[in-house]
Structure formats: C-alpha cells, structure tokens
Amino acid sequence: MTVAKNGLIALAALAALACNTPASDDGKTDETAAAAKADEKAAETPKLGPPPADAKVMFVWPLEGSKVPPTFDVIFGVSGMTVTPAGEAIDDRTKGHHHIIIDGKPIPAGTVVPADEKNIHYGKGQTQTQLTLTPGKHTLTMQFADGAHRSYGEQLSQTINVEVVAIEGEPKVMFLEPADGAKVKSPVAMKFGLEGLEVRPAMEDPLDKTTGHHHVVLDDKPVPLGRVVPADEKHIHYGKGQTEATLELSPGKHTLTLQLADGAHLSYGEKLAHTITIEVVE
C-alpha cells in the first residue's frame, strides 16, 4: 500500500510539472497570467468532478445523541456510493472508503484525510468498527474519501454527538439457568445474567447503548449487530426488563440464544449473545 501511495504522489508531481511548463512560458497579458495561475492550481489539485449529488453517508450505529460504553461498535452507512479498498479506482467519483474523525470536523473536498489517532482510515473497505474513547462528550465525524484518501467534503460526511459513559467491567450476557448441556423438563425455567450494561425496559431510551433487554432466540442464530430483533415464534422479547422466564418447548434437543438488544430492539450482536444447547425430556 505504501509503495502504491508513493507511486501515486510521484505521478501527481509529474503531472504538475507537465502542466506548469507551458503555462509559465506564455504568461504575456494579465488575462493569460491569471489563466496560467488557475492552471497551476488545477495541477496541484487534480480536477476531479463531484460525487453524485444524492450520495450521502450516515451512522447506522450509534446515532446522534447516543450514550455508549467506552468501547463500542460503529456501523457505517453509505448510499449512492460504493465502498472499495484504498488504492483502487482512485479517480472514480462513485467509489471510496470510510474514515472516522474524533472530535474534529469534516475534511474539505479534495484534501487528503490525515492519518493519526483522531483521523482513522478504514482503507480495507470496512463498513464496521469498534472504538474506545474516554468517558464524556465526543463528536464522531464519518468522512468518505476516494481511493487516494482525498475527501469528498462535507456532502459525504456526518457528525454526531455521543456521550461515553464509564461502565464496570466487560459487557457480557449469559444464561444463569439452565446450564449448557442440561436435560430439563418443559416448561423450561430460565434465568438471564448481564454484566457491564444494565437491564432496562424497551422503549424507555432507544439511544442508550449502555442498557438493554433480553431476548431468547429459539433454535436459531444470534441477531447481527444493529438489526431489529424480529418478533416471531423463534424470537421472544422480554421488553419489560425480565431477568427470569419460562418457555414451553417440545421434547428433544434445542439451542437457546440469549440476545441483548437496545431500547429500540436493535441487537447488540454476537458479542452480547450466549448460546446453549439443552435437551427437553418428558
């Protein structure tokens, strides 16, 4: 990647030289001098068109006003553009990759996004990441830039305010009962455990990503991060904030997945899920 980047800079320098030579040769009148100056400027910043007018980026998780624990997931959203790794299709104005700017501002269009601890590049084409921030208020700016890391400017940025709340320990959910591998009778008595985050009834504060409620997923997988937990016979919501429940199950082997989701029933994903296998006996 470094080699490719250096090659690109060398190319840009060559292009600048090639354009500057004729312009400086025939600057005879004020008008042509001005034109030459404009040419020079254009050579410094390659003349690339704007991105599609309706293209935009948005945070999918967290959202404006969210409360988050110190280490939290971020999901990037984009429409009207395609996410591609850095270094690919660099002059294609419909492609690029995401960046996060912590406590900063959008990068002006055409300016290369700096790379430091406050300006994070997702040059592999990631659409999701995890950040760790100090407790307190922060802004997160999502900034889309092209394959050469040149910003698409404010149009392809979004800034949100988040509040990082200190929590105790690593967030973790677990079945306290039944035990993994247990032989049990129906109705099955269950007890749900949660560390780090707090149990809170659904809908009280959908922006609070430090609390949530339990769900049991029957004979199916955890719900991916940020997706709404369906409400059907395979997905049971405990939206009152229950930490105990019973479940009628048919005899035989079943998997039970405890899945935490936020106040809007958006899943915390696999990291906050726990799957056990039980056998229901008559």
Ligand SMILES: [Cu+2]
């Ligand atoms: Cu729910």
